[in-house]
Amino acid sequence: xxxxxxxxxxxxxxxxxxxxxxxxxxxxxxxxxxxxxxxxxxxxxxxxxxxxxxxxxxxxxxxxxxxxxxxxxxxxxxxxxxxxxxxxxxxxxxxxxxxxxxxxxxxxxxxxxxxxxxxxxxxxxxxxxxxxxxxxxxxxxxxxxxxxxxxxxxxxxxxxxxxxxxxxxxxxxxxxxxxxxxxxxxxxxxxxxxxxxxxxxxxxxxxxxxxxxxxxxxxxxxxxxxxxxxxxxxxxxxxxxxxxxxxxxxxxxxxxxxxxxxxxxxxxxx
Amino acid sequence: xxxxxxxxxxxxxxxxxxxxxxxxxxxxxxxxxxxxxxxxxxxxxxxxxxxxxxxxxxxxxxxxxxxxxxxxxxxxxxxxxxxxxxxxxxxxxxxxxxxxxxxxxxxxxxxxxxxxxxxxxxxxxxxxxxxxxxxxxxxxxxxxxxxxxxxxxxxxxxxxxxxxxxxxxxxxxxxxxxxxxxxxxxxxxxxxxxxxxxxxxxxxxxxxxxxxxxxxxxxxxxxxxxxxxxxxxxxxxxxxxxxxxxx
Numbered sequence: 001x002x003x004x005x006x007x008x009x010x011x012x013x014x015x016x017x018x019x020x021x022x023x024x025x026x027x028x029x030x031x032x033x034x035x036x037x038x039x040x041x042x043x044x045x046x047x048x049x050x051x052x053x054x055x056x057x058x059x060x061x062x063x064x065x066x067x068x069x070x071x072x073x074x075x076x077x078x079x080x081x082x083x084x085x086x087x088x089x090x091x092x093x094x095x096x097x098x099x100x101x102x103x104x105x106x107x108x109x110x111x112x113x114x115x116x117x118x119x120x121x122x123x124x125x126x127x128x129x130x131x132x133x134x135x136x137x138x139x140x141x142x143x144x145x146x147x148x149x150x151x152x153x154x155x156x157x158x159x160x161x162x163x164x165x166x167x168x169x170x171x172x173x174x175x176x177x178x179x180x181x182x183x184x185x186x187x188x189x190x191x192x193x194x195x196x197x198x199x200x201x202x203x204x205x206x207x208x209x210x211x212x213x214x215x216x217x218x219x220x221x222x223x224x225x226x227x228x229x230x231x232x233x234x235x236x237x238x239x240x241x242x243x244x245x246x247x248x249x250x251x252x253x254x255x256x257x258x259x260x261x262x263x264x265x266x267x268x269x270x
Numbered sequence: 271x272x273x274x275x276x277x278x279x280x281x282x283x284x285x286x287x288x289x290x291x292x293x294x295x296x297x298x299x300x301x302x303x304x305x306x307x308x309x310x311x312x313x314x315x316x317x318x319x320x321x322x323x324x325x326x327x328x329x330x331x332x333x334x335x336x337x338x339x340x341x342x343x344x345x346x347x348x349x350x351x352x353x354x355x356x357x358x359x360x361x362x363x364x365x366x367x368x369x370x371x372x373x374x375x376x377x378x379x380x381x382x383x384x385x386x387x388x389x390x391x392x393x394x395x396x397x398x399x400x401x402x403x404x405x406x407x408x409x410x411x412x413x414x415x416x417x418x419x420x421x422x423x424x425x426x427x428x429x430x431x432x433x434x435x436x437x438x439x440x441x442x443x444x445x446x447x448x449x450x451x452x453x454x455x456x457x458x459x460x461x462x463x464x465x466x467x468x469x470x471x472x473x474x475x476x477x478x479x480x481x482x483x484x485x486x487x488x489x490x491x492x493x494x495x496x497x498x499x500x501x502x503x504x505x506x507x508x509x510x511x512x513x514x515x516x517x
Contacts (some may be wrong), residue, residue, distance in 0.1 A: 024340070049340060050387065071370070071385030075329075076300055079384065087372070087382040094377045098390035098419075100344040107341075120394030120429070123367075123421025126386060129376060145427050176339025232331065253507050 001169020002213045007031065010189050010220040011038045014156055015067070019044035021106070021154035021181045026172070027054050027229045028160035028191040030222030033266035036061045042113035042188055046154050047072070048181055049099035049105065053229065053242055056080040057262070059092070059256045068152075070102060073141045076239060077246035082255060098128055103177065105152030111182035115148040122147060157185035160225045161211075162234055168213030169200040173232060182215040193220040193234060208243070275516035277439065278303060279494055280458060281487035282301040283405075285441055286310040288400050288435050292353035293321060295345060296396075298387070299329035302502065304356040304360065304402055309498045310490070317493075326352075331503045333452045344388060347395040357389050361415040362401060364472025365450050366422025366433040367446035368393075369415035376417055393420035394427075398434040401445075404454035406438035408471035423450045442483055443474060451475065456483040 011034035020043050022028075032270050035043075040063040045055060047069035051228035055072050058064050060082035072083040086092060090252045100120060101118055117138075122145060127133055138146045163171040170190050172178045182188040188245050190211075225231075228245075230236035245262075248254035285307025289295055297305045305327055311503050312323040326343065326381055327333035336342040359368035360383045370386050372379025403410055422433050422445070433445040436452055438462045443452040453475035457463050463480040486494065495513075503510035 005453070050385065056452035069385060071387045079382075084382045088378055088380075090378050096371060096377075096385060098386045099388040099393045103341045103344065120391035120431075122394070122427045123418065123424040124386070124390040125371075125376070125418040131489075174337040174339070177341065178339075180339060180341070189497055241428065 002216045002219055004164075004168070004195065004219050005220075007034045007191065007220040007222050008038070010218050011035045011040070012188070014038075014040060014043070014158075015216065016040070016042045016210040017044070018155035019045040019046055021075065021157040021185055022051060022054055023048050023159050023178055023181060024050055024052075024053040025175055025230075025232065026159045026161055026178055027051075027226050028158055028222070029054060029227060029229055030160065030225035030266060030269070031158055031189065031191050031220070032057055033263050036063060038262060041065070043089070044068070046102070046152060048177060049097070049102040052080060053245060054243075056082045056249065057259065059083050059086050060249060061259060064092050066095065068095035068097055068102065070090040070097045073245050074242055077243045081246065081249040086112050096126060098124070098126060101126075101133070102148045103151050103180065106180050106184040108149070108151035110180060116151050117146045117148050120147070152184060154181065155187065157181035158189040158190075160191045160222065160231065162193050162231065162249075163196050163200065164190065164216075164219045165196055165198065165200040167199070168216045168219055169215055170211040170213075170219070171200055171209055172211050173209045175232070179211045179215070183210055184232070187217040188215055189218045189220075190216055190262065191220050191225045192229070193218070193221075193223055193225065195221060202251075222269075225270070272516055274378065275513055278513065279486055279491065280483060281437065281439075282306045282310055282494060282498075284437055284483060285402070286314065286490075287401065287436070288398070289323075289354055292323065292398060293353040294324040294326070294352055294387050296326040296328065296352050297349075297356060299327075301402070302357055302506040303404075305505060306494070306498055306502050309376070309417075310494055311457075313493050313497050314490075327505055332504050344391060347392055350395075350508060352396050354400065354434075355392055355396040356400050356402050357393065357420070358403045358417070359401065359410070359415075360411050362403060362414045363412050363434065364373055364452065364474060365414075365451070366401070366445055367415050367418045368401065368406040368422075369417045371417040373416050389420035393422065393431055393433075394429040394495050395431040397430050399432060401433055401434070401436040404439045406440040406466070406469050408469060411469070412471045413473075414418075423447060446475075453477075454480055456481045458483045459485065483509070
């Protein structure tokens with residue numbers, strides 16, 4: 001059964017040391033703020049397949065013990081300052097990856113198999129820094145080398161979407177990677193702009209863009225929950241705000257000042 | 271401003287030429303010049319009655335015809351349905367290997383860059399990967415990258431993908447996959463082949479006479495300044511605006 005809970009209750013249910021999968025599109029910045037407020041720590045962040053301001057905030061706030069990602073960047077606003085500083089300081093375990101390898105690891109978990117073969121990658125130094133990835137002789141078909149990556153089973157998948165219905169079905173549109181995260185994860189927490197009274201499974205057209213409640217454990221309402229990042233069909237990204245973050249977060253003090261403003265801003269919206 | 275516009279127009283025109291003959295090109299986020307080159311090719315193909323060109327711009331809602339989530343681009347490339355893609359690199363070496371991770375020892379890099387993104391995979395699978403890096407300096411073009419995000423040639427595995435050309439602010443190089451190295455094709459107006467040599471940290475093949483990179487012709491400029499900038503403005507409004515203001 002999907003529970004509809006408060007944002008604070010949702011965040012409080014992520015325990016220290018747990019792995020948390022987060023997306024690129026449909027980022028729950030509201031839950032990110034709530035996690036930081038709740039004193040989250042030692043989290044193992046899995047970026048599906050990259051992240052930006054969300055990861056950088058969690059890193060700067062000291063909530064991250066390990067990170068698996070294909071990249072962390074603020075896009076047009078440049079590099080992610082807290083990520084870059086933390087990498088140089090060796091502040092957390094770093095599991096560098098490449099986008100389709102993270103998606104393949106989640107797919108293995110979705111299928112209930114221990115690993116997934118994946119094309120390419122041979123020749124990359126990623127194979128040196130990821131001893132958990134193996135190059136094997138293809139056991140079937142044309143002889144040749146193939147890379148296999150282990151299944152990725154996040155403790156919690158966390159994202160933001162426009163709507164949930166009363167039963168906990170979530171409208172994700174064509175952002176199927178959000179469903180992929182939920183299939184692979186042990187539990188899925190979703191924040192939404194609103195809860196609607198109609199049944200999102202009612203028509204084929206609507207159901208095709210829905211993640212069924214079977215995969216959804218907790219839903220919390222968080223208006224403008226992706227801000228300052230965009231949410232499809234709802235609002236564009238606040239690029240000026242991300243640029244302001246990028247500039248302030250260059251120093252530790254600037255980051256602290258930004259974070260406290262960000263948390264109080266999020267409290268006001270909530 | 272006018273000089274900056276001319277510089278960009280030259281690069282966009284070269285990109286369109288490098289893409290000639292492709293059916294589907296994917297462009298990463300924050301890549302206005304590659305995207306404009308792809309749009310120029312699409313407009314030209316339409317005018318010349320050639321087969322239509324599809325453009326996927328990652329992170330764009332209008333230029334995204336995928337419906338199966340983030341994995342679809344990668345699946346599409348594995349199926350041979352992506353003909354061209356662009357990659358950059360904090361470092362690019364003479365063997366065509368690229369580094370998107372950082373400089374110095376790993377993991378505590380001296381300078382850390384965002385990360386490898388999809389490069390380790392797409393370099394193997396997309397036939398025409400165009401390396402695009404505007405800064406042409408010895409710190410970018412190094413003898414050997416500090417970290418191989420994606421390897422250009424791997425004789426130990428079968429692959430259809432790899433580097434096709436390298437385009438910078440100064441010059442255009444072809445990549446020879448059998449030899450595993452670059453060859454200078456042309457130098458942009460305003461630079462000499464010795465400028466290129468002194469700013470490139472790796473060795474490459476150079477013809478006895480190095481031609482100048484051709485400037486866009488009048489018809490191309492008309493398309494570029496009209497239709498292409500209008501189309502580009504949907505995804506890169508700030509870039510299109512500065513181009514139009516310089517006119």
